Amino acid sequence: MSQVRPGARRVLGATAVESPVIQPRLRTIPEATVARLAVYLRVLAGFADGGRTTVSSGELASAAGVNPAGLRKDLSHLGSCGVRGVGYDVRALRERIARVLGAEQSRACVLVGLGNLGTALADYAGFGSRGFRFTGLFDAAPDRVGQRIGGLPVQPMTELEATVTGTGVSIGVIATPAEVAQQICDRLTAAGVRSILNFAPMTLTAPAGVDVRQVDLSVELQVLAFLGQQRAVPAGEVPA
Amino acid sequence: MSQVRPGARRVLGATAVESPVIQPRLRTIPEATVARLAVYLRVLAGFADGGRTTVSSGELASAAGVNPAGLRKDLSHLGSCGVRGVGYDVRALRERIARVLGAEQSRACVLVGLGNLGTALADYAGFGSRGFRFTGLFDAAPDRVGQRIGGLPVQPMTELEATVTGTGVSIGVIATPAEVAQQICDRLTAAGVRSILNFAPMTLTAPAGVDVRQVDLSVELQVLAFLGQQRAVPAGEVPA
DNA sequence: GCGACTTTGTTCCTGCGTTCACAAGCGGCT
């Protein structure tokens, strides 16, 4: 099971400018760990809803689909938070992870492109409960402008820059056709957006200092198809 | 990229049951390479549409957003296909990658759950052009049954097993609410589906031999938010 | 025909991620 993973395997965090006296703790968290922390957060919400107050690493790992030892190592990156012999306090761990991921504060996002996928994203309840809120929806089609999706009106593309600079947007989401994705990316970065999530099947180029994450839904399907094919013909060579 | 993926970094392919005489070539392809091959395939389609007949590793790597050396290493997994001093033949390389990924043959898929996201997936043109076709759309809501989406009628859940066994479905896509995702997964696996792509924010458990890939859209956003936060406060410690 | 340039394919190496295994610490029971 993999979360989309065609990504840079770079190590996150500060560039090791550590003052050795003040900061004995490591300040870098691997990207793979960050992605799993988000999953743990979701699983912990389920445990909390079920009334659990403590969980062991084994239970949590099972629910998240990972190795218990790896889960403990992931959690060790944010300091000791568990009690030996007992486990982890659900509430405290949730807050700790949320704080590290920055999910405690609401982050303003804009969404460009409200076709089927964009509409699904705007309506997706999972974003709001995880600290994200859309402050602007934009589309180039005149007949989409003015529609309300998820309680927010769709605005024309001309308003993009004003909304970005006016509402302190930190993340831009692109769900447009591939042909215009690069152009949207340019406008977003020019307006000051430094984090972009791209759903268009197109490799974006952005200035240094801008983080771009690519989600290509068909890539996931193709990896799955490869796995299935490999399983079907385990010893067969690719025909000439 | 990462597409989302906090995932197993397992090596795909046969379990090294190689007959040393017949098969001198390695039979395993790393999962990360498979994901990138799918991206190369998309980029190559763009070059072909532009009339190009040959490309160098540098051009291809630039268009795909990867390192040229890494690209050549990826391609070396499927045998020498380039000409030194010239580059790669666009057409031949496309066919080679498509064959390795199994994208040359049309694969039957079923899609369960036609909310906003499911509808977006059913309409997504990128699937059809990459060797995937939906042979069944299913939803539990009576008012959705009978609607035509992407030329296909939505069927009631009761028809799921019959369609799976009748049309030789190899991949099941789940886009339902999280509460029923596990139940759908159980029905799909019971009906013989051995590859599942899950968009519900819920960790699925499946029998051994079934490949499950998880795509959680909010995980991507949270990784992006973490990157942005890390950049904003490079020296700040998490407050107590 | 020959030399030089271009580009591939491979090899080495460094670093990260994952896993296993064990020591340390805490609660409960007697």
Add this chain to the structure above:
DNA sequence: AGCCGCTTGTGAACGCAGGAACAAAGTCGC
């Protein structure tokens, strides 16, 4: 109060991925 069992946290080893550098090979120009 002391012991036992359970769970965390960490240290070490292993395997994989990514990057750089180099040799092989083919083409273009003279």
